[in-house]
Amino acid sequence: MQIERPILDALGGLEAVAAAVAALAIEWEQHAFTVGVPAPSAHPVIEAIWRAGGMDNVEAVDPPIDGAPRTAPRAIPALEFRRRFTPAERAAVTLAASRALEQGDATLQVWLDDVNAALAVHLDHPEVAEGIGALVTAGLIAPERVPEILA
Numbered sequence: 001m002q003i004e005r006p007i008l009d010a011l012g013g014l015e016a017v018a019a020a021v022a023a024l025a026i027e028w029e030q031h032a033f034t035v036g037v038p039a040p041s042a043h044p045v046i047e048a049i050w051r052a053g054g055m056d057n058v059e060a061v062d063p064p065i066d067g068a069p070r071t072a073p074r075a076i077p078a079l080e081f082r083r084r085f086t087p088a089e090r091a092a093v094t095l096a097a098s099r100a101l102e103q104g105d106a107t108l109q110v111w112l113d114d115v116n117a118a119l120a121v122h123l124d125h126p127e128v129a130e131g132i133g134a135l136v137t138a139g140l141i142a143p144e145r146v147p148e149i150l151a
Contacts (some may be wrong), residue, residue, distance in 0.1 A: 001048070001049065001052045001057050001058055001059065001075075002058075002059045002060075002061045003045065003049075003058055003059070003060060003061070004060075004061055004062070004063045005060050005061065005062055005063070006063060007045060008060055011043060011045060011046070014060060017045075017046065017049070017055070017058075018055045020042060020043070020046045021046055021049050021050050021054055021055055023042075024040060024042045024046055024047065024050045025050055025054065027040035028040055028050070051119045051120070052075075052119060052120055053118060053119065053120075074122065074123040074124055075120040075121060075122045075123065076120060076121055076123065077119065077120055077121075078115055078116060078117075078118045078119060078120065078121050081115065081121040081123075081149075082115070082116075084148065084149045085141070085149065089140065089141050089145070092140045092141075093108070093112065093135060093140050093141075094112075096108060096138060096140055097109040097112055107134075108134070108138075111127075111131040111134070114127070115128075115131070123150050123151075128150070129150070132146055132149060132150065
């Protein structure tokens with residue numbers, strides 16, 4: 001997730017933003033044990049960073065000099081990404097992960113866990129491309145499906 005430096009500065013700087021994201025994460029952990037209590041909230045940028053997986057996924061960037069708009073990263077909710085696979089593909093991948101685990105290979109399961117744990121899947125991220133490539137190599141999805149899944 002790219003955030004322009006002036007936005008980070010307006011929120012108190014990178015360290016203040018990191019502290020606010022950490023505090024929000026703690027509030028959400030504690031909220032899991034409450035009933036009838038409103039969900040925690042914070043500045044929309046802080047919430048977006050938290051939802052994107054925290055500060056490890058933040059890149060501070062300078063605003064464009066010429067005023068040209070930046071291309072936004074292509075990210076979709078993890079469930080929407082999962083639904084880009086057909087039911088048969090999802091079943092085949094799940095079964096293959098289970099069989100690989102039985103053989104002592106957790107690679108596919110780890111990739112699936114990472115996708116499922118993410119709030120958003122960044123379609124252009126190398127790990128996503130590698131995972132999709134591995135699914136093609138394993139014969140779990142057809143090569144012609146890749147552009148549809150990563151569209």
